[in-house]
Amino acid sequence: QDTCVYQTKQQATAESTEGDRYGGVAPYATNAPLVSALMAFAERDPACFCFPGHNGGKAASAMLTRLFGPDVFTYDSTPLPWLGNLFSSKGPLTDAQELAAEVFGSSETWFLVGGSSCGVMASIMATCSPGDFLVLPRNAHVSATHAMVLSGAIPKYITPEYSSLWDVAGGVTASQVETAIEELKEAGKQAAAVLITSPTYQGICCKIDEITKLCHSHGVPVIVDEAHGAHFKFHPRLPKTALEQGADLVVQSTHKVLSSLSQSSMLHTSGHRVDRERVRRCLEALQSTSASYLLLASLDATRAQLSENPGAILGKATEMADLARLRIGRIPGLSILDASSFSSDFPSMDPLRVTVGVSRLGLTGFKVNELLCEEHGVVPELAGMRSVTLVFNWGTSMEHTERLITALSHLSTRFLDENQSQNQVGSGVITPFAGFSRELSPREAFFAEKRNVDIRESLGEICGEVICTFPPGVPVLNPGEVITREALDYLQDARTKGAVIMGAADPRLSSMIVCSE
16 A cells, blocks of 8 residues: 555665765655655664754653654654755755646645645735735635735625525625625725635535636636645546636645645645745745654655545545435434525535534534534534534545444434423524624734723724634634624624634633724
8 A cells, every 4th residue: 555665775776866866865766755765864774963852763752652653753854955845946855846736736836834824824925915905705714814914915805605504604706706806996906816715614615717717807816725625636526626727826735635644735826927936935934944844744645645546536435425415414303514505606515525414403513523522432523503514535434434324313313302492502693794894904903002801892892803713713803803793792602602712812702802092
């Protein structure tokens, strides 16, 4: 199963050209250049007078060694010239990125060790200067807000369709994007870039091809936060990738459904609408100069794994997701999210995402998540107020799929007929994005003088912090927005029902940080 084919030392030494390229370290014959170079370097058993302090594992904590095993420390090295680093233009790391660009279909690909958050921020900073307008959906990830603080960009928000029955936001349409661009033009402004989130956490996809054609006709580059769609290219039933649909910058979390280590992602570019040198400068500002070779090697290895059989690697996962969707949909009290839950025309949903509605059981998604984890050993990806979202990948087994279905069936039997007075869910009429308005840009609000006020006195004040429910990390209030009753009610309701509040100085929401006048 391993993609690495070992050479003898004599064979490796004979390859002098490659040895010179990798700083005298003869690589193994693999189709993963960074993995190969790390393995060859580790075999030399070097005398290390360099970072990190665990010294190849010799000084590693016994606790960590038991947790990870001894070998992992061998490859956790300080940046070495012959291995390359994120800011160099030669060596096996550069080779690995070039191979990734071929597999994922981009003009150029950069490896990320700060997750897709880093890619989103770099993309916005590379396309927006202080005072520029960024068109984006109101359910964009919190990293977009942080990027606007760093870049000085001003948001022009599009409100996505929202299903209160599911507590789930959908995508945005090309007509909504066009309206936003035209409204800016009428005000004498110009959109510097458009950011689209597709797919959403629940797998809802936008018509990226229509949006890119529209934006390009206005001379506007398109950034797609495709964090949840890195796998789309690798099975015929999956939606088309954003790159295939003409996007200029695409951010993908290679670790979400594919097999790289958590926190590792990729940023892809296509075409010539975005200055690649500016992208590189932004990445240099955001990425660590001590990037983990473990994370980088996991990206290289994942790309090599995909190269072996790119069109069929997710076939079994798709079949199991189909089976789960069918059988869970037949369980009394449960329902399955699909495109018909929204009135807008969203072309497709990721078949590897199964979002299960649980509100008819009288339980929140948070409570169902807790019961599944603690009583059945089943771990969903996302819990919401009215649903849980399950992700299938190539490591999902039929045994675990059966355990999931059995667990949900048990919950249905246990809770469906209980007294409805015990219902924890409520009516589901509170919406998170209703009636929001902005008084300051995110950057202005971030650096403004602030004060702490009681939550009861915050209504109508200008929010001085970014407040999300997490996951998924979508802001309910952004810095610079007016605090509304709808936002407060939604946050309080979510916290009461079990949501984690992220970003707020007071996660209990008894007080809030607001901007001083």
